[in-house]
Amino acid sequence: MLKFYNKYENVIQPLISVFLGLLVGSIILLLTGKSPVLMFNALLKGLSGFDANREVYLNLRYFGEFLVFSMPIIMTGLSIGFAYRTGLFNIGAEGQLMIGGMIAVVIAILVPLPSLIHPVVALIAAFIFGGLWAAIAGFLKAKFNVHEVVVTIMLNYIALHVTNYVLLNLPGSDKARTADYLPTATLKSDFLTQITNGSRFNWGFIVVILAIILYWFLIEKTTFGYSLKATGFNKEGARFAGLKVNLNIVLSMFIAGGFAGLAGAIMALGTYNYGRIITSFENFGFDGIAVALVGSLNAIGILFSGLLFGLLRVAQPLMQSQLIPKDIAVIVSSSIVIFVAMQKGIKIFITKVLNRGVKS
Amino acid sequence: MSIIVRMLPISLMIATPIMIAALGGLFSERSGVVNIGLEGIMMVGGFTAATVTVLLQNNNPDMILIAPWIGLVTAIIAGAVFSSIHAYVSISLKSDQTVSGTALNLLAGGLTVFLAQIIFDQQRTATFVRGIARLNVPFLKDIPVIGEAIFTNVYPTNFVAWLLIIVSWFFIYKTRFGLRLRSCGEYPQAASSMGVSVYKMRYIGVLLSGAFAGLAGGIMVLTQDIQYTVASIHGIGFIALASLIFGKWKPSGIFLTSLFFGFSQTLAYFVTDISFLSSMPNQFFWAFPYVVTIVALIIFSNKTVGPKAAGEIYDEGKR
Numbered sequence: 001m002l003k004f005y006n007k008y009e010n011v012i013q014p015l016i017s018v019f020l021g022l023l024v025g026s027i028i029l030l031l032t033g034k035s036p037v038l039m040f041n042a043l044l045k046g047l048s049g050f051d052a053n054r055e056v057y058l059n060l061r062y063f064g065e066f067l068v069f070s071m072p073i074i075m076t077g078l079s080i081g082f083a084y085r086t087g088l089f090n091i092g093a094e095g096q097l098m099i100g101g102m103i104a105v106v107i108a109i110l111v112p113l114p115s116l117i118h119p120v121v122a123l124i125a126a127f128i129f130g131g132l133w134a135a136i137a138g139f140l141k142a143k144f145n146v147h148e149v150v151v152t153i154m155l156n157y158i159a160l161h162v163t164n165y166v167l168l169n170l171p172g173s174d175k176a177r178t179a180d181y182l183p184t185a186t187l188k189s190d191f192l193t194q195i196t197n198g199s200r201f202n203w204g205f206i207v208v209i210l211a212i213i214l215y216w217f218l219i220e221k222t223t224f225g226y227s228l229k230a231t232g233f234n235k236e237g238a239r240f241a242g243l244k245v246n247l248n249i250v251l252s253m254f255i256a257g258g259f260a261g262l263a264g265a266i267m268a269l270g271t272y273n274y275g276r277i278i279t280s281f282e283n284f285g286f287d288g289i290a291v292a293l294v295g296s297l298n299a300i301g302i303l304f305s306g307l308l309f310g311l312l313r314v315a316q317p318l319m320q321s322q323l324i325p326k327d328i329a330v331i332v333s334s335s336i337v338i339f340v341a342m343q344k345g346i347k348i349f350i351t352k353v354l355n356r357g358v359k360s
Numbered sequence: 361m362s363i364i365v366r367m368l369p370i371s372l373m374i375a376t377p378i379m380i381a382a383l384g385g386l387f388s389e390r391s392g393v394v395n396i397g398l399e400g401i402m403m404v405g406g407f408t409a410a411t412v413t414v415l416l417q418n419n420n421p422d423m424i425l426i427a428p429w430i431g432l433v434t435a436i437i438a439g440a441v442f443s444s445i446h447a448y449v450s451i452s453l454k455s456d457q458t459v460s461g462t463a464l465n466l467l468a469g470g471l472t473v474f475l476a477q478i479i480f481d482q483q484r485t486a487t488f489v490r491g492i493a494r495l496n497v498p499f500l501k502d503i504p505v506i507g508e509a510i511f512t513n514v515y516p517t518n519f520v521a522w523l524l525i526i527v528s529w530f531f532i533y534k535t536r537f538g539l540r541l542r543s544c545g546e547y548p549q550a551a552s553s554m555g556v557s558v559y560k561m562r563y564i565g566v567l568l569s570g571a572f573a574g575l576a577g578g579i580m581v582l583t584q585d586i587q588y589t590v591a592s593i594h595g596i597g598f599i600a601l602a603s604l605i606f607g608k609w610k611p612s613g614i615f616l617t618s619l620f621f622g623f624s625q626t627l628a629y630f631v632t633d634i635s636f637l638s639s640m641p642n643q644f645f646w647a648f649p650y651v652v653t654i655v656a657l658i659i660f661s662n663k664t665v666g667p668k669a670a671g672e673i674y675d676e677g678k679r
Contacts, residue, residue: 032478089458091396140654144661147671149458150605151657153396153598154650161643280591283469289462325477330470337463338449345453 002354013343014294014301016350018308021336025328038322039329046315062314064192064199068271070310071208072097075263076288077295077302077309078215079256083134083148084297085219086252087232088141092134092152093260094285095159099133100126100261101268102163105178105275108185108268109170115184122185123207123265130261131254133159138253142246148253160281167277178275187270202270207262216299218255228252260285287313290333293340309333363633367626368509375622376521377402377580381600382607382614383528384572389609390532391565392545392558394457394671397446397464398573399597403590404442405435405577407472410485410588417489428492432578439574440567442468447566451559454673465597473590484589491582492517517579522615524572529611541565545667548674558674573597599625602653608665621649 005012026036044050046066049059076093083090090096107113107122137151172179187203219225230238231248239245263284268275287309294308295301312333316326339346381398388395395401409431416427442464449460473483480486497511532538543551544561552558580596581588599621606620607613628645631637660666 028474089456091458091462140658144658146654146657146661149394149396150601151654154602154653157595157598157650158647161647165641165643280594283466286462286466289459290466293459325474327470327474327477331467331474334463334466334470337466338445338460341449341455341459341463342453344455 002351005350005354009347010296010298010301013347014296014305014340016346017294017336017339017343020339021332024335025332028331029324029328034324038324039319042315042318042322042324043311045318046311059197060195061197061199064196064201066307066311066314067205068200068202069314070307071204071270072263072267072284073287073291073309073313074208074303074306075211075259075266076285077291077306078211078288078299079134079259079263079285079292080288081292081295081297081302082215082219082259083252083256084292085225085232086228086248087235088138088249088252088256089149090134090137090152090253090256090260091149091289092137092155092159092257092285093263093288094281094283095152095156096130096134096257096260097264097267097285098159098163099264100130101264102166102275103129103261104185104265104268105167105181106170108181109172109179109275112182113184118182118184119187119203119269122269123262126261126265127258128261130264131256131258134257134260135250135254138250141253142249156281156285164277164279167275170275173275173277176277178277180274181269185269186273187266188273200271202266204266204270207266211259211262212299212303215259215302219299224251260288263288287333290337290340294336363630365505365509367623367630369514370629371619371623371626372510372518373515373583373622374625375618376515376518376583377576377596378600378603378621379521379576379614379618380524380579381573381576381597382603382618383524383611384569384576385601385604386528386532386569386609386611386614387541387572388565388569389604389667389670390545391541391562392548392667392669392672392674393447393450393562393566394461395443395446395566395569396458396461396598396601397443397468398569398600399593399595400461400465400468401439401443401570401573402577402580402593402597402600403468403472405439405574406581406585406592407475407485407577407588408438408574409435409578410488410581410585411475411479413488413491413582414480414486414587424490425493428488428490428582431582432492432575435574435578436571437574439572439577440570442574443566443570446570447563451562451566451674454675457671457673469590472588476588485587487587488582491585492579515583517583520579521618525611525615532611542667545669548669548672549676549678552676562674573600576600599649602649605666606653606656608660609667624648 029036049062050057079093080090104122104126107125113121137148140146140151141148167173167178170178189203192201227243228248230243231245235245291302291305291309294305312329316329320326381402385395385398412434413427413431416423446460446464449455450457476485492515494513494515500511501507540556541561544558548558577593581592585592603614603617603621607617624645628642
């Protein structure tokens with residue numbers, strides 16, 4: 001038993017955290033006189049459209065919407081995971097996402113380009129701008145040894161206000177939204193909408209798949225990725241070994257910010273056809289922290305945990321319609337983060353219990 | 361001049377929760393634990409204060425004046441209890457302090473709105489009859505100009521904040537407790553070798569930060585709002601963090617930077633009335649504290665300010 005646990009620790013630990021998170025959610029629902037069954041029903045319905053009352057077993061529209069919500073969260077998960085591998089904590093994915101989304105909106109409205117090229121240009125710009133925004137924190141860390149956590153927190157709020165300012169001042173904007181995009185810029189697809197029974201599922205998924213492959217390839221298969229990991233393990237050691245530690249820090253933040261910027265662009269161009277002017281964070285970036293940690297910082301892990309957190313998001317309105325406060329989903333996801341943070345303690349506990357089992 | 365007199369009371373009102381939450385952050389970071397969960401703790405404090413106030417004031421005219429103060433006391437307790445999650449996870453289980461702080465921020469949004477739906481059947485608390493009552497300070501209000509701007513028709517919580525600055529300064533710099541607390545944030549192994557319990561001091565630091573931030577959240581909702589909503593705290597917890605850093609982790613610095621940030625936030629409301637600023641966009645003033653903090657961090661970077669061991673997981677074996 002203990003051997004099995006030690007071998008698959010990377011998979012078992014996150015699963016335990018998810019289980020405990022759902023348990024906390026269920027207990028809180030029970031304590032407040034609501035049925036946890038309804039919460040799980042809503043999660044199931046969010047996944048597949050399953051609805052026992054109406055004898056619907058599969059409705060691809062729900063599945064499509066579930067993917068729509070998962071895509072940006074997977075991307076921010078990749079963003080935080082990538083920086084974490086270099087020993088950097090990127091709390092700034094939220095702001096990088098907004099900057100990426102903003103630049104995509106600007107290009108979608110102001111720059112006339114032929115279709116196909118238009119969204120690609122917008123995506124590349126989102127990667128670069130999100131990356132540069134994050135690279136500010138990387139540069140300050142490398143040059144002045146200023147802690148990236150504080151800088152990225154501050155950059156989040158600066159991004160929020162910068163984004164609002166820019167979008168409000170685009171031609172045709174009102175207080176809540178910008179003008180419609182030029183039709184060439186969209187990532188929406190009639191074909192994908194049709195096969196998912198009318199959901200907003202869009203070409204953004206190709207970007208997500210490419211990003212997952214890029215993440216895996218860079219981290220696992222290149223010397224660049226290896227030197228990033230070495231920097232993360234032991235900065236002084238890496239410097240002693242002749243690695244360009246400072247450059248690695250800036251580059252790692254740039255790529256991390258690029259992933260988050262793409263998340264913003266996918267949402268902006270795929271889910272909507274106008275830019276939204278929002279006054280507070282939507283927490284896609286913060287969910288990314290949970291996704292990266294639950295996914296054990298590897299590409300496939302982040303894919304699956306991103307899907308899990310996407311599900312917790314898309315199921316929220318479904319919970320509300322069953323008279324369960326939708327915020328229970330937020331409680332579940334933040335509890336999962338706490339349990340992931342407690343991993344060391346949980347590990348000691350499990351090892352103790354399993355050892356006792358061996359003795360008796 | 362008259363516009364300054366109009367702006368000053370609002371600046372002080374906005375500065376108060378920033379100041380108190382930043383003091384909370386000071387205790388935590390001085391003990392060696394970074395607490396980026398201040399925002400979340402403030403949300404819990406604000407929700408608790410609003411809920412208690414609403415429930416006590418409901419159909420009970422005798423309670424209208426006293427209820428907000430009881431609300432603040434419960435907010436202090438709620439803040440401390442909520443921060444104990446951070447304390448346990450980051451001190452006892454030695455987990456990453458940034459992760460557990462972030463978890464507090466995420467959890468607070470979900471938890472408060474969830475409870476609001478259970479208690480009030482809506483996404484926010486009910487509106488309270490009256491928040492904290494303003495008062496005129498006798499004698500001081502008669503001082504020309506200052507009396508009108510600072511001591512007339514003013515929230516007494518402003519003075520609570522100033523008092524806490526002095527009390528915190530005294531405890532941190534003039535008592536044995538303060539010396540021990542600071543030593544845990546500078547060089548915990550050395551503190552431990554002198555018989556100081558690092559775990560205990562860090563627990564005290566984090567729980568104090570929770571109590572302060574809870575109070576700050578309560579004051580913020582009961583002076584600036586009519587009810588608690590998920591947007592009630594809107595980033596002030598992070599401005600408090602900025603104020604702590606910009607104030608060089610000192611009570612006097614926190615006092616000045618909180619006033620400064622309170623003033624700069626107020627400017628955003630008044631900008632259209634001030635001719636030479638009216639061309640500046642509102643967003644500039646909203647973003648200002650965050651930009652200033654990054655600049656301050658760069659300026660401080662080659663000096664030794666701030667607790668050296670803050671953010672580091674305590675390891676007894678390390679030299």
